[in-house]
Amino acid sequence: MLFIVSIFEGNLVSEKLGIVGSGLIATGLAVASASAGGDVVIRARSEASVEKAKAAIDKATSRLDDPEAVKALITHTTELADLSDRTYVVEAVSEDYEVKNPLLAELAGVIASDAVLASTTSSLSVNQLASAAGIPERFVGFHVFSPVPVMKLIEIVYADEASEDVRARSRALTEAIGKVGVEVPDTPGFIVNRLLFPYLFDAARFLETSGLEPEAVDTAMKLGANFPMGPIALLDYVGLDVSIAIGEQIGVEIPQNCQDLLAAGKLGRKTKQGFYDYNK
Numbered sequence: 001m002l003f004i005v006s007i008f009e010g011n012l013v014s015e016k017l018g019i020v021g022s023g024l025i026a027t028g029l030a031v032a033s034a035s036a037g038g039d040v041v042i043r044a045r046s047e048a049s050v051e052k053a054k055a056a057i058d059k060a061t062s063r064l065d066d067p068e069a070v071k072a073l074i075t076h077t078t079e080l081a082d083l084s085d086r087t088y089v090v091e092a093v094s095e096d097y098e099v100k101n102p103l104l105a106e107l108a109g110v111i112a113s114d115a116v117l118a119s120t121t122s123s124l125s126v127n128q129l130a131s132a133a134g135i136p137e138r139f140v141g142f143h144v145f146s147p148v149p150v151m152k153l154i155e156i157v158y159a160d161e162a163s164e165d166v167r168a169r170s171r172a173l174t175e176a177i178g179k180v181g182v183e184v185p186d187t188p189g190f191i192v193n194r195l196l197f198p199y200l201f202d203a204a205r206f207l208e209t210s211g212l213e214p215e216a217v218d219t220a221m222k223l224g225a226n227f228p229m230g231p232i233a234l235l236d237y238v239g240l241d242v243s244i245a246i247g248e249q250i251g252v253e254i255p256q257n258c259q260d261l262l263a264a265g266k267l268g269r270k271t272k273q274g275f276y277d278y279n280k
Contacts, residue, residue, distance in 0.1 A: 012036055012037035012038070012176060013033050013036045013037055013038030013039075013173065013176040013177060014172065014176065015038065015087045015088035015116075015169065015172075015173055015176075016038075016039050016041075016085065016086050016087045016088070017029075017030075017033045017038050017039070017040045017041070017086065017087075017088050017089075017090065017173075018040075018041045018042075018043070018083040018086030018088070018089040018090070018111070019040065019041070019042045019043070019089075019090050019092060020042075020043050020080070020083070020089070020090070020091045020092060020093060020103065020107065021042075021043075021044070021091070021092030021093045021120075022042070022044035022045070022049040022050070022052050022053040022056075023056075023092065023093075024056060024146050024147065024148070025092045025120050025144050025146055025148065026042060026053065026090075026092040026120075027042070027053050027056040027057050027060060028056075028060060028144070028146065028147060028148025028149060029090060029092065029120075029144055029148055029177075030042045030053075030057060030074050031057055031060045031061055031070060031074075031148070031149065032148055032149070032177040032178065032179070033176075033177050034070045034071070034073035034074050035064065035070050035177075035178075036176050036177050036178065037073070038073065038176070038177070039073055040073055040074045040075065041074075041075045041076075041077060041082055041083060041086060042074060042075070042076055042077070043076075043077050043078065043079065043080060043082065043083060044076065044077075044078060045078065046078060047078060049078075050076045050077075050078060053076060054076060057071060057074060058071075060148075060149060080106060080107065080110050081110060083107070083110055083111060084110055084111065084112065085112065086111060086112070086115060087112065087114070087115050087116070088115065088116045088118065088169065088173060089107060089111050089115055089116070089117050089118065090118045090119070090120060090142055091103060091104055091107065091117070091118065091119045091120065092119075092120040092144075095121060095122060095123065095124065095242060095245050095246070096245070097124060097128070097129075097132075100119060100121070100124070100129060100132070101129070101132035102132075104117065104119065104129055104132050104133035105132055105133055105134060107133070108133045108134050108135045114138075115138070116138050116139075116140060116166050116169055116170065117133055117135060117138055117139050117140075118139070118140040118141065118142040118170070119139075119140075119141055119142065120141075120142055120143060120144050121141055121143065122143050122189075122190070122193055122242075122246060123188060123189045123190070123193055123245070123246045123249040123250060124249060125186060125188070126139070126140070126141035126157045126158070126159055126186045127159050127160055127186050129141070129159075130159035130160075130161070130162075136159040136160065136161040136162065137159075137161045137162060137163050137166070138162070138163070138166055139158075139159040139161075139162060139166075140156065140157065140158055140159065140162060140166060140167075140170050141155070141156065141157030141158070141159075141186070141190075142154060142156060142157075142170065143155035143156075143157065143190060143192075144179075145192070152178075152179055152180045153179065153180055153181075153182065153192070154174050154179045154180070154181045154182075155181075155182055155184050155190045155191060155192065156170055156171070156174065156181045156182065156183045156184070157183075157184055157185070157186050157190060158170075158183070158186075159186075160186075188249050188250040188251065189246065189249065189250040193246050193250065194250055197243065197246050197247050197250060197252055198250075198252050199231060200231045200234060200235050200243065201243075201247055201252050201253070201254060201255055201258065203217055203221070203230075203231035203232055203235075204231070204232065204235060204255045204257055204258050204275075205255040205257075207232065207255075207257060207275075208255060208256065208257055214230075214232040214233070214275045214276060217230060217231065217232055218230020218231065218232050218233050232275045232276075233275075233276065235258070235268065235274070235275060236268030236269050236274035236275050236276055236278075237268060237269055238268070239267045239268045239269070239270055240258055240261050240262050240266070240267045240268055240274055241262060241267050243258070244258060244259070244262055257275075261274055261275070
């Protein structure tokens with residue numbers, strides 16, 4: 001059954017949060033937790049990734065009233081062992097079983113025996129990830145949306161064996177960082193991506209059959225459907241590599257133009273080229 005987890009202002013984070021990753025989801029989640037008073041350790045793979053994470057956090061906190069106070073609650077590290085005292089650890093790395101599974105198994109051997117282990121997966125099976133970790137009773141899917149400061153939703157997906165304590169703590173963390181949680185079943189793409197990506201790929205396919213430019217499709221959907229972003233621009237924002245990986249997980253046929261962009265390394269905003277040219 002699905003239900004909304006309500007939020008309330010002023011609830012500080014009681015968990016000692018650990019985050020593995022250095023991308024926008026990882027850094028955005030770190031800022032959200034620290035902004036609510038949470039103690040955060042964020043682990044990146046290398047010193048270069050640490051610097052990348054710090055730069056993203058600087059940007060994310062620049063508009064806050066007291067950015068230095070928020071950043072003071074975030075500790076950076078390259079060592080997984082530094083997560084051993086964390087009570088809630090969130091993996092936020094590439095959307096790929098071959099990347100996530102060994103990392104989750106390693107994390108399960110590092111974190112405390114009562115710590116929750118979560119993944120920000122947007123489309124992979126939470127039960128499969130929980131099995132790879134080897135601690136399904138303490139495993140949760142915690143699908144945070146980007147950009148984290150703007151997007152209020154977290155899709156919460158419990159492994160079948162997740163304890164009631166783990167479920168309650170996941171709800172509480174969602175509330176504490178000012179988000180709205182929707183508990184969803186462990187189905188490919190959960191709710192949002194399962195419904196969203198068929199629409200996005202249909203829009204890309206329509207480009208092929210209509211001969212229209214991306215701007216025409218995006219403008220029509222923004223002004224006609226009151227969407228904040230058109231579907232083609234959204235594919236570029238998410239990234240063609242990530243979008244295609246999600247599409248494959250939920251069984252959507254991938255249009256040829258998306259496959260061609262992926263093969264050319266034109267992944268969208270992050271490579272400065274996709275359906276749009278961001279070098280202009």
